[in-house]
Amino acid sequence: MNASEQIVVVARWHVAQDQVNDVLDIVSTLRQHSLAEPGCLGYEVFRSTEDTGTVLLIERYRDAEAIDAHRNSAHYQELVVGRIIPMLTGRQVELLRA
Known part of the structure; x- marks a missing residue:
């Protein structure tokens, strides 16, 4: 596999405070399914410490x-x-190449 073909997705989601936990629960399931895909090389989920309604996926x-x-x-x-x-x-959502 050529590293230059790899694509990194950076998705920044803004969520209403009262729905953040619901979104994170769904993302947990989504992450498991995504990592099982043969073409998925990594899937990380972050939550902002400054704006807890911001979720970042890499x-x-x-x-x-x-x-x-x-x-x-x-x-x-x-x-x-x-x-x-x-x-x-x-x-x-941004798509990036190495």
């Missing part, structure tokens, strides 16, 4: 094909699209 994928597989997976569609996105007050 995900690493083998290549663009692995990102597509992730986004089209049943667990992504159900958990992210169906449940998490409706709870967010803001969302920024």
Whole structure:
């Protein structure tokens, strides 16, 4: 695998305070499913110490094909699209290469 093909996803989610724990519970399940994908090389979840409504995800994928597989997976569609996105007050996603 060529390291230059790897893609890092940096997703910053803004969540209403009363829904942060719900989002983090769902993300825990999402993380387990994502790490089981053959193209997922890493999946870390952080919560801001200054703004506890900010959740940062750093995900690493083998290549663009692995990102597509992730986004089209049943667990992504159900958990992210169906449940998490409706709870967010803001969302920024960057795709980066090494």
